[in-house]
Amino acid sequence: MSNPKLAVNTIKGLAMDAVEAAGCGHPGMPMGMADAAYVLWSQHMKYNPKQPNWPDRDRFVLSNGHGSLLLYSMLYLTGYPDIGLDDIKNFRQWGARTAGHPEYGEAAGIETTTGPLGQGISNAVGMALAEQLLAGRYNSSDVTLVDHHTYVFAGDGCLMEGVSSEACSLAGHLKLGKLIMLWDDNSITIDGTTEIAFTENVASRFESYGWQTLRCDGHNHEQLNQAFEAAEAETERPTLICARTHIGHGSPNKQDTSAAHGAKLGADEVRITKEGMDWPTEQNFYVPEEAKSAFDSAVQAGQEAYHAWLRARETADADTIRAFDAQLSGRIPDGLWNKLPDFEIGGKVATRKASGAVLNAICADLPGLIGGSADLAGSNNTDLKGYDEVQAGQFSANNRNIRFGVREHGMAAICNGMALHGGMRPYAGTFLVFSDYMRPSIRLAALMKQPITYVFTHDSVFLGEDGPTHQPVEHAMALRLIPNSWVVRPADANETKFGWQIALERRDGPTSLLLSRQGLPTLAECDGDGVRRGGYVLRKEAGDTPELILIATGSEVHIALGAAKNLGPNVRVVSMPCFELFDGQSQVYKDEVLPPKATKRLAIEAGRTFGWEKYVGDGGIIHGIDRFGTSAPAERIAAEWGFTTEALTAKAQDYLNG
């Protein structure tokens, strides 16, 4: 028998008890959103706990991730395999799947990692976009393979963050009608009531983005039901349901206060709260059987939907299914790398242009490869030629160029959502300096092991006249610092080609390609295997031991090569496009490239020197840029700051003499 009240109270009880047991956590949000979760998961959401990765499931994103217990409770009550009652009892403990905030990969049913506010909403926009793109490609008048909603729960904090403004504006623009967000409108933030900082008219803001907005009492099941129904009935506009809720709902002393947000209620308050809701006070983590059975019919409906989907697959034509499965698998088709363009040795190509050529050479064979730029498509060379834009209602196989607008952060978070949804290998382009705007989402891509490719062009002060605000200095090194994020700064067009191969072969994290604005000579010495090892000997010395090793990345490699030729036969040049890959090589290989005995080393990179110490060692020196850039033609900057073959030759000579 379905018993809404028992289910809701169970969620509240688990939230209180788990936080109490951990000694910390956020009870208020799960208590305030238990009603909405119950209504959504019992009567609206399409899910099958036995097939948690079913591609056509509805997606559920808990953007206000501090309320993680709400999600864990739902996964437990509905029978997802990875979360048992013991996991909830073990909330926030070492090794537990039930982390303080939901961590993608810890348990089936956690669709994305949330906690940094605003990210979940923006991921959800990406998921809803991915759904439309797959539906547009694979559904036919006969067979529907893709037809699901993306539901988001979000709090005030999520809506205050700029990233959600960016993503939601784009969601409205793209008319992502199957995106449904429920706003936990509880008037409480950590520092007090929303009156102190957040008095905008949220509904009218979202209407200005082109969203449908609805209002309801977030504790009234009938109203919640009606709101979800109206949201699901709307296909042209995303929906915001403004659900008036009470944080810490049911707590006599802490409901509607900040005290319920981020700390345990305390044993006494838990007791009287439970008493007030007619709940056993002796037994913690109490779960009546009816609380689980309340979801039986939804689970059953989900299983039926799953089987109906399997049957539908059988009626689709074989080519469609093969293509659909291939796209969802993310596998690289055999022979793809043979299609990479060969760039003529001795030519001069900006690596951003080489990147565009690579993208265009392989995109037809990689239908999941999709992305765009934050309003710099021409400069980033991110457009897939011959393909149309992704626009509202235009989601066919031919619509592949996404116009993110000047919304770098939203772009990165949307790319995360598309990758998480499945079926998509997103890429995102902007100037390298603006990677700063995207950093919170890049970090989450790395944390969630999502294979996003960032196309960061204009990768040094040599972008020239736009000046210091547009000239990256610290960014290459700063991206290298993010765990599990790879950075590839190719020396020329051919290294760029292998950079893309590295990025696309990677399945467990993001890769940043750092690409030049300026033309760079295509070098005969470039070696694909070397690039894939992260660093390699581009020019070997004549003698047994190099007199000097020049180590360089990107646009500085050809300068180093030129200097080496000036300096004589015993100078080695190492190209080091990817620190992370090089660091992962065997010690033998690393010692081959940088022989320990060869202590005369000079690194050159048009960015911060800080961080290069690990390769040049105590005896080495580093030529870089430890100040902000300046507005001037690139050639002049190069001349003034010693980024020419002549200047490097002289510097190396001094170093060898000194």
Add this chain to the structure above:
Amino acid sequence: MSNPKLAVNTIKGLAMDAVEAAGCGHPGMPMGMADAAYVLWSQHMKYNPKQPNWPDRDRFVLSNGHGSLLLYSMLYLTGYPDIGLDDIKNFRQWGARTAGHPEYGEAAGIETTTGPLGQGISNAVGMALAEQLLAGRYNSSDVTLVDHHTYVFAGDGCLMEGVSSEACSLAGHLKLGKLIMLWDDNSITIDGTTEIAFTENVASRFESYGWQTLRCDGHNHEQLNQAFEAAEAETERPTLICARTHIGHGSPNKQDTSAAHGAKLGADEVRITKEGMDWPTEQNFYVPEEAKSAFDSAVQAGQEAYHAWLRARETADADTIRAFDAQLSGRIPDGLWNKLPDFEIGGKVATRKASGAVLNAICADLPGLIGGSADLAGSNNTDLKGYDEVQAGQFSANNRNIRFGVREHGMAAICNGMALHGGMRPYAGTFLVFSDYMRPSIRLAALMKQPITYVFTHDSVFLGEDGPTHQPVEHAMALRLIPNSWVVRPADANETKFGWQIALERRDGPTSLLLSRQGLPTLAECDGDGVRRGGYVLRKEAGDTPELILIATGSEVHIALGAAKNLGPNVRVVSMPCFELFDGQSQVYKDEVLPPKATKRLAIEAGRTFGWEKYVGDGGIIHGIDRFGTSAPAERIAAEWGFTTEALTAKAQDYLNG
């Protein structure tokens, strides 16, 4: 004689010619906004080119900074001292003040550095807030010392960026009625028309924030005039003027196209554009005398206003003027550092709490010290006790706690604006991990040499159960990479005190204080002079040369000290709270702290090891965290990952034995 048309055409002509001469730049925006600039600077703005730093001047922010020539032209035509016609001819060249984007500090009248979109708007919110805060403190019924507007020109890109959403929502909340933004509504972005990505209803979005919105034809001077008048008449709400404009206005072939945005028009197009506006085509950089005299009456009015302001100062009481001048000077009062609290040796204090105690000990003497947190005031310990919140209409000397909401990026950009305005020494608090959200604005603070203090608490995985999304790993090192940004990670309460002293004595850039959530023992060995040198010997070895040097920062210093005691008398401990300060010391001092002969070195910091190589050298090792964190109690994480005295002792022992 004022001649609007000549003035407007002069601006357009300069924009075309300067871009043509440079070979690159953005002619379209200055051509499209020349009319609005003319109307504003000739009839509305209060400015005195002879006193460009007059505190009560109106502020003008060109948020769409790529149109820098518009600003340079206005500064030149109105007689600002730093921009002559030669500077405009020298646009985007090495050493020129007329950089590709306006750079603060290059020329009087450039109120902020713009280019990274969205930042200028948000700086302007900070300026308007600073104006209100100074007006609330220093104006009386008799004397008005502070009464000026902040005008912003902004483009579509600025409005798409999330940071401007954050700042503008807060501006509406705070009812910053003297903030007036003119939106260059030209329907064009780099990638095409705004139809491709930006179809939200901007006016209704800003109304939802509580702004007044007005519409006008951005080329119709009468309508522009009326709009500015209506904006100035409104005192309760900020105003958005939606000015319909044509990018590249007057260019027969490029007006209303993306082609006018970021590239030169080309000689032929310049010629026919000039012909169409009846402008000499033979002479480049043509400036008729009437184009300058068009601003004579505005300049004269500004000078009169300036003198009226000087007279008003004379009528104010001496104490008020003294306090006003002192606050604007930013000087640290004599004896302030004597008021710093002394923390008892042997006690245990979280450095975030020590930071709060320091703030509260000195805030009464530093009226310009103002700030707050992005909804984590209690956790960041940023509240000034005994002071009220800054809220709409509440800007007295007693209103000092700003509630930024969950808007880290907006907070940082607003702090930049407050500092740029003058009179304010802003500080901004959040968890260290969320410094990522603020990074674009931190970079600009560093570039503009603004002395902002960032109160970054919860500075390591030892925040515990909130898990990897909240646990910084790479952030300390990533902040150290930003040129001219200082990072101080104090070992205990007393080092924290000196950290604040460093931050506040600094006048030429931002300082990040990295503070612990957890309690840390207050160490007898802490040395203020050492902290101010960035690194120092906290524990000296007994012998002549240390057998081992343990180098640590923040919460790892006491662990290193404990391990040193276990390891014996010949182990030195170096506390290294600030890399940047240490690197600036004499080589003699650096060699005293880290003697070159002492090559056995072990660095410990609860963050990325990458970057520490420069202090430990080839013979050293680094104990850090090169992965994401995990959700668990801090003690457990410390035990598992070797951040205990015992584990460090063992590691050091192995290292010495190995």
